[in-house]
Amino acid sequence: MNKKVVVIGGGITGMEASVQLSALGYSVTILEKEGQLGGHLKDWTVLFPNLRKGNEIVSFLEHGLELQEVNIIYNSKINEIKKINKHYEIILDKQKSITADAILVATGFDLFDAHRKEEFGYGIYENVITSYDLEKIFAQKGEIKTPSGIKPKRIGFIHCVGSRDEKVNNHYCSNVCCVTGVKQAMELKTLIPDAEIFNFYMDMRMFDTHFEELYLESQKKYGINFIRGRLSEANETIDKRIVIKVEDTLTSRPLKMTVDMMVLLVGMEPSKGTKEIANLLNLKMRESGFLKPEDDHTMSNVSNMAGVFFAGTCSGPMSIKYTFTDARAAVTKINCFLKEYELQNRILVN
Amino acid sequence: MNYSHFVLPFTIGLIVLLAYMLVRFGVWIYKLDSDDKQRILKNIFSIKSLQAIKEIFTESLLHRNIFKTNKVLGYMHMSLAFGWLLLIIGGHIQTWIFYDRLSNPIYIPIFFEYFVHNKAGMLFGEVLTFTMDLILLFILTGVALAYFKRFYSKLFGMKKTTNLKLGDKFALASLWLIFPLRLLAESTAASLHNTGGFLTQNFGNFISGLIPVSFFEPVFWWAYSISLGVFFLSLPFSRYMHIPTELLLIALRKWGVKSKETFDAFADVELHACSRCGICIDPCQMSSTGISKKTPASYFLKSVRDKETNSYDALNCLMCGRCEDKCPVGITTTNQRLAQRINLANERQGDFSYLKDLNYQIKTDVVYFAGCMSHLTPGITRSMIKIFRKAKVNYWFMDEDGSACCGRPQKLAGNLEAMKQLMDFNKKRIVESGAKTIVTSCPICYKVFSEDYKLEIEVLHHTQYLNRLVEQKLLPVQADSKKVVYHDPCELGRGAGIYDEPRKLLTHVATLVATKHEKQDSLCCGGSLGNLEIEAANRSLIAKDVVDELSKPNPDVIATACPLCKKTFIKVSSVQVLDIAELIAMSIPEKNEKSGERKKITVLQEELV
Numbered sequence: 030m031n032k033k034v035v036v037i038g039g040g041i042t043g044m045e046a047s048v049q050l051s052a053l054g055y056s057v058t059i060l061e062k063e064g065q066l067g068g069h070l071k072d073w074t075v076l077f078p079n080l081r082k083g084n085e086i087v088s089f090l091e092h093g094l095e096l097q098e099v100n101i102i103y104n105s106k107i108n109e110i111k112k113i114n115k116h117y118e119i120i121l122d123k124q125k126s127i128t129a130d131a132i133l134v135a136t137g138f139d140l141f142d143a144h145r146k147e148e149f150g151y152g153i154y155e156n157v158i159t160s161y162d163l164e165k166i167f168a169q170k171g172e173i174k175t176p177s178g179i180k181p182k183r184i185g186f187i188h189c190v191g192s193r194d195e196k197v198n199n200h201y202c203s204n205v206c207c208v209t210g211v212k213q214a215m216e217l218k219t220l221i222p223d224a225e226i227f228n229f230y231m232d233m234r235m236f237d238t239h240f241e242e243l244y245l246e247s248q249k250k251y252g253i254n255f256i257r258g259r260l261s262e263a264n265e266t267i268d269k270r271i272v273i274k275v276e277d278t279l280t281s282r283p284l285k286m287t288v289d290m291m292v293l294l295v296g297m298e299p300s301k302g303t304k305e306i307a308n309l310l311n312l313k314m315r316e317s318g319f320l321k322p323e324d325d326h327t328m329s330n331v332s333n334m335a336g337v338f339f340a341g342t343c344s345g346p347m348s349i350k351y352t353f354t355d356a357r358a359a360v361t362k363i364n365c366f367l368k369e370y371e372l373q374n375r376i377l378v379n
Numbered sequence: 380m381n382y383s384h385f386v387l388p389f390t391i392g393l394i395v396l397l398a399y400m401l402v403r404f405g406v407w408i409y410k411l412d413s414d415d416k417q418r419i420l421k422n423i424f425s426i427k428s429l430q431a432i433k434e435i436f437t438e439s440l441l442h443r444n445i446f447k448t449n450k451v452l453g454y455m456h457m458s459l460a461f462g463w464l465l466l467i468i469g470g471h472i473q474t475w476i477f478y479d480r481l482s483n484p485i486y487i488p489i490f491f492e493y494f495v496h497n498k499a500g501m502l503f504g505e506v507l508t509f510t511m512d513l514i515l516l517f518i519l520t521g522v523a524l525a526y527f528k529r530f531y532s533k534l535f536g537m538k539k540t541t542n543l544k545l546g547d548k549f550a551l552a553s554l555w556l557i558f559p560l561r562l563l564a565e566s567t568a569a570s571l572h573n574t575g576g577f578l579t580q581n582f583g584n585f586i587s588g589l590i591p592v593s594f595f596e597p598v599f600w601w602a603y604s605i606s607l608g609v610f611f612l613s614l615p616f617s618r619y620m621h622i623p624t625e626l627l628l629i630a631l632r633k634w635g636v637k638s639k640e641t642f643d644a645f646a647d648v649e650l651h652a653c654s655r656c657g658i659c660i661d662p663c664q665m666s667s668t669g670i671s672k673k674t675p676a677s678y679f680l681k682s683v684r685d686k687e688t689n690s691y692d693a694l695n696c697l698m699c700g701r702c703e704d705k706c707p708v709g710i711t712t713t714n715q716r717l718a719q720r721i722n723l724a725n726e727r728q729g730d731f732s733y734l735k736d737l738n739y740q741i742k743t744d745v746v747y748f749a750g751c752m753s754h755l756t757p758g759i760t761r762s763m764i765k766i767f768r769k770a771k772v773n774y775w776f777m778d779e780d781g782s783a784c785c786g787r788p789q790k791l792a793g794n795l796e797a798m799k800q801l802m803d804f805n806k807k808r809i810v811e812s813g814a815k816t817i818v819t820s821c822p823i824c825y826k827v828f829s830e831d832y833k834l835e836i837e838v839l840h841h842t843q844y845l846n847r848l849v850e851q852k853l854l855p856v857q858a859d860s861k862k863v864v865y866h867d868p869c870e871l872g873r874g875a876g877i878y879d880e881p882r883k884l885l886t887h888v889a890t891l892v893a894t895k896h897e898k899q900d901s902l903c904c905g906g907s908l909g910n911l912e913i914e915a916a917n918r919s920l921i922a923k924d925v926v927d928e929l930s931k932p933n934p935d936v937i938a939t940a941c942p943l944c945k946k947t948f949i950k951v952s953s954v955q956v957l958d959i960a961e962l963i964a965m966s967i968p969e970k971n972e973k974s975g976e977r978k979k980i981t982v983l984q985e986e987l988v
């Protein structure tokens with residue numbers, strides 16, 4: 030009889046890991062709380078760092094699932110997870126239950142809720158939007174307009190919203206928002222060539238392949254302006270434009286600028302679903318709430334519960350490239366575990 | 380026979396103690412500033428002194444305030460303090476009657492049963508003997524409770540009892556011995572001379588069967604006298620010094636001396652009037668959440684008395700005033716902390732040169748000062764603007780664009796010079812505007828405007844102002860079925876005593892439901908500007924506790940009246956958090972607004988025609 034693996038969460042991580050586990054001959058079930066797979070990937074039309082289309086990745090993943098036999102339960106809500114000997118019993122609402130020899134947690138991230146930074150005026154000033162809202166505007170494919178209905182002439186992007194911010198208790202960097210800011214600025218400039226675009230950043234984290242090139246290109250070819258400074262507060266003018274107040278830390282002078290639209294580059298937080306599962310399974314979390322592996326160097330994907338593994342953005346911010354890598358790495362660990370090769374045995378106790 | 384050597388320990392102890400107290404009190408009063416001395420002179424021969432005596436009676440003897448917190452603890456304190464006083468008074472009455480003269484050696488009333496062996500023919504002799512026994516029994520029950528408390532402090536509803544030093548140990552041991560020894564001394568005397576009452580006679584007869592009483596009688600009288608003497612001599616070096624100091628404190632307060640923010644002789648009296656009862660420990664959220672066990676006033680005041688304060692401890696307090704509200708002695712614990720902050724502040728001359736660049740020159744009726752914190756919660760400022768416009772108020776948004784801080788944060792940090800610069804700047808603008816009223820959205824600003832600015836005009840927090848607009852029907856509001864709970868901000872509630880207006884306002888627009896901690900007892904949100912040391916994560920820890928408590932009645936909205944409370948709660952709350960101003964602005968009927976606007980336009984057009 031095939032051993033059973035249950036994958037919780039059907040974003041990139043869950044989909045890719047399921048395809049690979051199934052290819053290895055395991056019987057795989059995905060539990061997805063929404064009515065469709067793909068997670069956040071569905072929301073991004075064009076991807077950094079190479080501006081390819083998001084739905085190409087979706088179809089790559091979907092095609093993978095078609096080739097394998099993966100059981101998918103949509104709209105599932107997990108009520109309880111019991112450990113019985115070496116198995117896990119996952120109890121869904123409607124009294125249904127599934128057994129698993131191993132569990133992969135792939136519950137992903139939530140976007141930072143910008144309402145929590147009230148001083149930036151999200152939800153209060155009409156023309157303050159988030160990077161997520163901007164993606165929605167891009168997806169509509171029409172003419173770009175501000176929520177007030179005008180064609181924006183000057184746009185400000187604010188980096189690190191909800192990340193690296195002691196005031197909201199998020200100390201970590203979200204990895205993807207700097208480059209998202211560069212990408213979205215370039216897209217906007219393409220759509221509105223006469224717009225002036227300013228990105229306000231703390232420092233530009235262009236660490237990955239092709240990021241720095243994209244950043245240079247955005248300045249040279251697109252004329253995007255980058256200003257080092259942290260937004261202190263925003264105000265609204267009578268005609269609904271936004272007054273941005275920042276401390277320009279390079280010239281160390283307070284700077285004030287009025288823009289037609291302000292885009293908040295919101296960061297990642299561990300998803301609600303991640304916290305729920307962590308509580309049900311008693312998984313260790315970092316101070317930030319992201320899942321914590323047994324060892325940061327040698328035990329990535331390995332949780333404190335035997336047979337429970339995790340991958341993707343439920344363990345920390347990462348881009349799609351790393352999400353794929355992490356999902357596949359977790360598959361290897363699950364495979365070893367089910368073949369009774371225990372990584373833990375290699376830890377030297379002295 | 381009116382003398383025996385055994386009276387010496389008591390007599391010497393008492394005289395030394397009285398002399399010491401006279402000097403100590405004298406120095407304190409001498410060190411008060413001349414205004415305070417004037418006040419004392421003015422009030423000492425007035426009804427105020429009688430009021431002081433009355434308060435001493437209810438607080439220091441009957442311990443009414445401790446009774447409120449805890450019945451058993453209150454009884455224990457009362458039986459000791461009040462009982463002892465009754466015993467002294469009773470002793471004097473007996474002495475006066477028996478010797479038929481008013482002036483007698485001071486030790487006679489205390490050791491009456493030693494000197495008097497024949498009460499035959501004494502007026503009220505038996506009644507007095509009975510009463511004295513009853514009082515002694517009353518005290519002994521208190522002492523028994525005190526023994527018990529040492530070992531089982533949970534019974535008294537307090538989790539922690541404060542620690543003791545050497546002087547305390549002497550005083551405590553002697554205090555515990557005084558009344559049991561008195562019982563033994565009087566009982567042995569009774570069994571020898573048949574002069575006791577229901578307690579001492581029966582107990583004396585009982586022990587006479589166990590021990591040779593004629594040998595032990597003088598031993599017990601010596602021991603009783605020594606325990607009294609040791610208690611008196613160790614008192615100045617012990618926590619019991621708080622007892623006489625509290626009497627002085629009560630009198631000074633009645634005579635009109637007030638607590639100040641800088642450390643003066645009055646503050647020193649307060650400091651020594653702290654009984655270390657520890658009642659202030661449990662309400663302190665810094666302590667109850669486990670963030671800092673050292674924060675509560677009890678420990679802080681001790682460090683000040685021992686001259687061991689440091690700026691970290693002084694600054695690691697929310698200045699929420701919960702301890703002050705609960706302190707049975709009425710010690711102004713937040714002023715005590717502030718005084719140390721001022722002492723320890725290394726006054727850095729802030730750079731306020733930017734202030735002159737701000738240009739305000741406007742004539743108005745109402746000045747609206749939102750405050751720095753409200754600028755971080757635009758939901759509040761926008762609601763206020765909507766309300767001002769709706770109520771057609773001639774207002775000026777003073778800090779709309781670039782503002783100077785009100786100065787209170789500087790004060791809370793102990794930096795008075797910086798505070799003064801900001802106050803001077805703001806005050807000039809407020810006065811020049813010709814306004815009759817200043818309205819602020821921030822309780823922190825409200826407190827400093829109303830207490831420190833000494834403005835000639837009316838200072839209102841927006842809850843007061845909005846309540847007035849609504850009650851005068853200048854603002855149309857519509858109630859709906861929303862269920863709200865109200866969180867009293869520290870600076871507005873305990874800090875400024877504003878409890879009713881916010882509640883009245885809320886009942887105009889929603890259904891207000893009660894929570895566990897209301898008014899004086901309300902909790903601190905954790906965001907307080909008063910704490911300059913706490914980490915952000917710990918602020919959220921406190922906030923989470925408070926939000927959990929506020930969420931218990933399942934409200935639709937947690938309402939508050941402070942931008943800082945709002946910001947602090949939002950981070951951790953799953954229930955919507957709104958300022959009262961926002962709730963009021965939302966409840967202004969929309970339709971009205973539109974037709975009103977349209978009307979305005981038509982009028983304008985007619986005028987044009």
Ligand SMILES: Cc1cc2nc3c(=O)[nH]c(=O)nc-3n(C[C@H](O)[C@H](O)[C@H](O)COP(=O)(O)OP(=O)(O)OC[C@H]3O[C@@H](n4cnc5c(N)ncnc54)[C@H](O)[C@@H]3O)c2cc1C
Nearest residue numbers: 038040041042062068069076077137138302341342348349
């Ligand atoms: C603004 C923004 C733009 C981005 N743009 C790019 C880009 O251009 N290029 C790039 O490489 N990366 C980009 N990323 C990163 C990318 O979105 C992530 O790497 C990727 O989505 C992570 O996938 P995931 O499967 O780990 O998590 P998610 O996408 O969050 O998927 C998690 C899934 O789990 C489900 N789930 C959660 N909890 C439960 C539960 N308890 N039970 C059942 N199911 C549950 C969810 O419904 C969801 O379907 C961007 C990120 C942000 C924030």
Ligand code: SF4
Nearest residue numbers: 189192202203206207
């Ligand atoms: S990636 Fe950039 S914008 Fe995002 S948190 Fe890190 S530094 Fe800030």
Ligand code: SF4
Nearest residue numbers: 653654656657659706
């Ligand atoms: S400050 Fe007040 S409550 Fe606290 S220990 Fe002293 S007397 Fe008791």
Ligand code: SF4
Nearest residue numbers: 663696697699700702
């Ligand atoms: S003011 Fe508040 S935080 Fe400070 S000691 Fe008193 S109760 Fe504790």
